[in-house]
Amino acid sequence: MAYSKEIDGILKAKRISVGDGARITTSGVVYEGLLMPRIEVGDDNVLILKLQSGYNIGLEYSSSMQIEKMEANAFSEKPTPRYSLKKSSLPKISLIATGGTIASKIDYRLGGVKSLLEPQEICQAMPELVNVISFKSLLSPFKIFSENMSPVEWQKIAALAAKELNSDIKGLVITHGTDTLHFTSAALSFMLKNLCKPVALVGAQRSPDRGSFDGAMNMACAAHYLLSDAAEVAIVMHATSSDDYCYAIRGTKVRKMHTSRRDAFRPVNDLPLAKIYSNGRTEFLKKNYRKRSAGKVVADTAFEKKVALLKAYPGSEPGLVDFLIDKKYKGIVVEATALGQIPTFTFDKKNSWLPQIKRAVEEGIIVAFATQCLYGRTNPFVYETAREMYRLGVIYCEDMLPEVAYVKLGWVLGHTRKKEEVRKLMLTSLAGEINPMLTEEEFLI
Amino acid sequence: MAYSKEIDGILKAKRISVGDGARITTSGVVYEGLLMPRIEVGDDNVLILKLQSGYNIGLEYSSSMQIEKMEANAFSEKPTPRYSLKKSSLPKISLIATGGTIASKIDYRLGGVKSLLEPQEICQAMPELVNVISFKSLLSPFKIFSENMSPVEWQKIAALAAKELNSDIKGLVITHGTDTLHFTSAALSFMLKNLCKPVALVGAQRSPDRGSFDGAMNMACAAHYLLSDAAEVAIVMHATSSDDYCYAIRGTKVRKMHTSRRDAFRPVNDLPLAKIYSNGRTEFLKKNYRKRSAGKVVADTAFEKKVALLKAYPGSEPGLVDFLIDKKYKGIVVEATALGQIPTFTFDKKNSWLPQIKRAVEEGIIVAFATQCLYGRTNPFVYETAREMYRLGVIYCEDMLPEVAYVKLGWVLGHTRKKEEVRKLMLTSLAGEINPMLTEEEFLI
Numbered sequence: 001m002a003y004s005k006e007i008d009g010i011l012k013a014k015r016i017s018v019g020d021g022a023r024i025t026t027s028g029v030v031y032e033g034l035l036m037p038r039i040e041v042g043d044d045n046v047l048i049l050k051l052q053s054g055y056n057i058g059l060e061y062s063s064s065m066q067i068e069k070m071e072a073n074a075f076s077e078k079p080t081p082r083y084s085l086k087k088s089s090l091p092k093i094s095l096i097a098t099g100g101t102i103a104s105k106i107d108y109r110l111g112g113v114k115s116l117l118e119p120q121e122i123c124q125a126m127p128e129l130v131n132v133i134s135f136k137s138l139l140s141p142f143k144i145f146s147e148n149m150s151p152v153e154w155q156k157i158a159a160l161a162a163k164e165l166n167s168d169i170k171g172l173v174i175t176h177g178t179d180t181l182h183f184t185s186a187a188l189s190f191m192l193k194n195l196c197k198p199v200a201l202v203g204a205q206r207s208p209d210r211g212s213f214d215g216a217m218n219m220a221c222a223a224h225y226l227l228s229d230a231a232e233v234a235i236v237m238h239a240t241s242s243d244d245y246c247y248a249i250r251g252t253k254v255r256k257m258h259t260s261r262r263d264a265f266r267p268v269n270d271l272p273l274a275k276i277y278s279n280g281r282t283e284f285l286k287k288n289y290r291k292r293s294a295g296k297v298v299a300d301t302a303f304e305k306k307v308a309l310l311k312a313y314p315g316s317e318p319g320l321v322d323f324l325i326d327k328k329y330k331g332i333v334v335e336a337t338a339l340g341q342i343p344t345f346t347f348d349k350k351n352s353w354l355p356q357i358k359r360a361v362e363e364g365i366i367v368a369f370a371t372q373c374l375y376g377r378t379n380p381f382v383y384e385t386a387r388e389m390y391r392l393g394v395i396y397c398e399d400m401l402p403e404v405a406y407v408k409l410g411w412v413l414g415h416t417r418k419k420e421e422v423r424k425l426m427l428t429s430l431a432g433e434i435n436p437m438l439t440e441e442e443f444l445i
Numbered sequence: 446m447a448y449s450k451e452i453d454g455i456l457k458a459k460r461i462s463v464g465d466g467a468r469i470t471t472s473g474v475v476y477e478g479l480l481m482p483r484i485e486v487g488d489d490n491v492l493i494l495k496l497q498s499g500y501n502i503g504l505e506y507s508s509s510m511q512i513e514k515m516e517a518n519a520f521s522e523k524p525t526p527r528y529s530l531k532k533s534s535l536p537k538i539s540l541i542a543t544g545g546t547i548a549s550k551i552d553y554r555l556g557g558v559k560s561l562l563e564p565q566e567i568c569q570a571m572p573e574l575v576n577v578i579s580f581k582s583l584l585s586p587f588k589i590f591s592e593n594m595s596p597v598e599w600q601k602i603a604a605l606a607a608k609e610l611n612s613d614i615k616g617l618v619i620t621h622g623t624d625t626l627h628f629t630s631a632a633l634s635f636m637l638k639n640l641c642k643p644v645a646l647v648g649a650q651r652s653p654d655r656g657s658f659d660g661a662m663n664m665a666c667a668a669h670y671l672l673s674d675a676a677e678v679a680i681v682m683h684a685t686s687s688d689d690y691c692y693a694i695r696g697t698k699v700r701k702m703h704t705s706r707r708d709a710f711r712p713v714n715d716l717p718l719a720k721i722y723s724n725g726r727t728e729f730l731k732k733n734y735r736k737r738s739a740g741k742v743v744a745d746t747a748f749e750k751k752v753a754l755l756k757a758y759p760g761s762e763p764g765l766v767d768f769l770i771d772k773k774y775k776g777i778v779v780e781a782t783a784l785g786q787i788p789t790f791t792f793d794k795k796n797s798w799l800p801q802i803k804r805a806v807e808e809g810i811i812v813a814f815a816t817q818c819l820y821g822r823t824n825p826f827v828y829e830t831a832r833e834m835y836r837l838g839v840i841y842c843e844d845m846l847p848e849v850a851y852v853k854l855g856w857v858l859g860h861t862r863k864k865e866e867v868r869k870l871m872l873t874s875l876a877g878e879i880n881p882m883l884t885e886e887e888f889l890i
Contacts, residue, residue: 144790145786145828145830146782147757147782147783147786147787147788147789147830148788148789148790148797149759149788150759150760150788150796151759151760153759154759178783179782179783179786180758180759180782183758183759184759241885256782256783256818257818257819257820257888257889258818258820258821258888259783259784259785259816259818259820259821259822259823259824260783260784260821260822260824261820261821261888264818264820264821266889305760307760308761308762308765309756309758309761310756311754311755311756311780312592313625313628313754313848313851314594314595314596314598314599314625314628314629315595315596315750315752315855316753316754317753317769317772319768319772320753320765320768323764323765323768324762327762327764335756337591337592337624337625337701338592338623338624338701338704338705339704339705340704341590341592341624342592343592343593343594343595344592344593345589345593351593351595352593371704373701373702373703373704373709374702375702375703375704375706375709376703376704376705376706376709377704377705378704379704379705383590385590385592403758406758410760440686443702443703443706444702444711444889444890445889
């Protein structure tokens with residue numbers, strides 16, 4: 001799409017093309033960046049400039065605007081820090097790089113984050129690691145943004161992870177996009193059986209070309225986590241919006257709670273496992289965690305993909321449940337309201353979910369309820385309608401996050417279809433996903 | 446369902462039936478409560494006792510257990526405080542009671558919360574109000590638990606609310622179950638146009654028969670909110686887990702974030718409007734809010750019910766979008782990942798949502814993306830796949846909660862089907878639902 005005729009004329013006169021550097025002065029403010037193509041549905045009278053921060057800005061054209069061409073090399077990439085993967089006496093870890101912002105490069109010509117780095121390049125962006133650990137293996141089974149992950153990728157990562165963990169490394173770090181990082185951490189928590197070494201999942205909320213890049217510190221803290229005595233899958237990311245320390249949060253009790261903040265990953269219904277400073281100082285906040293031990297990790301990756309997560313809310317469509325039944329789904333996790341309710345009666349009769357839930361149960365589908373509140377515990381014994389669900393055989397997922405209940409049900413159904421076994425497994429904490437006693441402080445950490 | 450033969454024999458011998466009072470001593474601890482029927486799927490060797498706190502407890506039977514019958518009247522309801530709705534010179538407000546825990550009564554015979562009170566009874570449970578306000582009208586269009594609310598009920602409440610607000614009252618309080626209180630508060634925020642008086646939505650997380658009942662203090666704080674100079678729809682509930690003060694939170698920026706805590710309602714991407722102590726001290730935390738004025742409130746309740754809310758996640762079923770298209774849905778709000786992504790490519794090709802989103806847009810359905818992170822803002826300009834969605838015409842809902850985006854899209858589509866008008870309305874803050882500049886402190890309040 002082109003800019004307006006007026007803007008187009010001026011750009012041509014100044015010999016500025018898309019991808020060139022431009023300095024635009026408007027209302028006394030100077031903006032320097034690369035000229036971006038117009039967004040198709042956007043206003044054709046707004047110039048789009050990619051600032052050096054990585055952000056795009058739209059500037060409404062006015063005749064008083066000053067537009068100058070800049071040398072493009074003013075915006076070239078930063079020099080790469082020197083880093084060699086030479087042999088070292090430092091503790092060995094392995095890296096599995098799967099993609100995401102932590103492994104991303106801004107494409108200054110096209111604008112936007114697009115390209116993904118090789119694992120070697122990722123390490124080069126993190127000079128902090130040189131004095132902490134050395135790498136045994138740098139692996140990359142695929143490079144995708146995390147919104148494109150699916151259970152197939154979880155299985156691939158788990159298989160590779162188990163293999164690496166059974167070598168002579170201290171622990172394993174996995175770099176990953178942040179959008180679905182908490183789904184993968186939950187999946188690995190269930191899939192890596194007999195875990196005897198720490199596994200850290202690390203992402204970045206800001207790309208490596210920005211001053212506020214968080215991936216390097218997250219990676220340094222992750223490296224320190226891998227040297228600890230824990231043997232849990234944890235997400236290691238900024239704990240605060242400063243560069244002071246990270247949290248290692250158990251893989252089944254963590255959720256991305258903010259679109260853009262560096263401290264977006266928060267524990268839900270749990271304390272963080274540990275507080276880790278980039279200088280290596282590590283304070284465990286939980287007393288009970290799985291400890292490092294001898295043994296062999298098993299990748300137990302069987303997963304039933306015909307499991308869905310659906311939200312019940314006022315005016316929600318119960319026909320979606322029928323659709324899943326007809327599509328031969330084996331499990332449905334409902335994000336129920338609060339303690340675990342669904343619409344069971346409304347003046348608009350079409351809205352009740354009761355007939356569909358009954359049908360699903362009758363057809364042998366496992367139905368589990370988690371709370372859309374996210375924090376707190378479900379309880380089928382307070383209200384009569386929830387008791388009815390419970391009597392039908394609906395599994396109330398305690399204080400499990402809906403996302404974790406979904407991942408867990410897929411994993412459990414990959415192993416057994418026997419109703420009572422499924423219930424028992426769902427209500428047994430296999431990887432810390434059920435916190436038997438929530439404390440006052442485990443809310444909104 | 447019956448208890449085990451052994452328990453049954455003992456109960457018969459002691460002449461204790463379900464619903465009778467019982468004192469059970471086991472392992473040195475004494476439990477007093479009402480004997481409940483066995484839960485059907487539960488262990489038949491566990492006695493269920495409803496304690497006076499309202500909670501049920503399961504006690505595993507052992508032969509060393511002591512079981513005694515108690516007088517049933519030890520568990521009768523508390524005496525009702527005296528309260529008359531006599532004429533008074535105090536400021537007048539009206540009450541619309543819709544049901545929920547705040548209006549609930551424990552049924553000690555059957556166990557569990559079941560019965561719902563008349564508005565007069567609700568007021569009687571709240572003696573704190575006597576010295577603050579008087580009631581013009583006590584109304585109850587229906588009595589249902591809030592999980593059973595639907596847009597039809599929102600419309601009824603809005604119509605009744607507008608009528609009351611246009612009488613000589615200072616403000617209106619609506620009592621409501623907490624499960625979907627935030628959906629109703631969002632709906633009323635859009636439906637009550639030209640709002641010139643305060644509207645408080647109030648619920649309770651604990652039932653009136655419990656010592657920790659929060660409804661009375663919430664109601665007292667709501668009454669004080671109604672005497673303030675604000676003219677906004679707000680949820681007024683406990684701000685902390687103590688009985689110190691409540692928050693009044695804007696109806697479009699609030700969410701139930703905990704299943705059971707009394708301070709479950711939290712602002713998301715916003716500060717609370719005000720901090721209100723039960724003694725009437727009111728501190729406004731937001732500077733910009735809609736002020737009380739003269740004028741006439743209009744109930745603008747047109748609502749398109751064919752709008753759905755769907756979550757995109759790893760392994761999610763894009764066929765659900767096809768189902769909604771086939772069912773002639775007019776709008777779909779996607780709880781997208783983080784900044785506003787959906788699966789667009791996976792090695793398991795079936796998981797991409799791109800073809801379905803394209804189809805929906807082509808068939809004239811409005812597609813809007815909100816973030817499943819809840820906190821933060823969507824941004825289609827960072828990643829290429831989101832740009833593609835944006836170019837297709839997907840509306841990125843800024844920092845609106847998914848629930849609010851759903852309610853708003855239903856309301857907007859009730860008024861216009863013109864694509865550009867819908868987009869414009871969705872991206873204009875009509876009732877404070879878009880916060881143009883998020884601040885550091887508006888995360889996890």
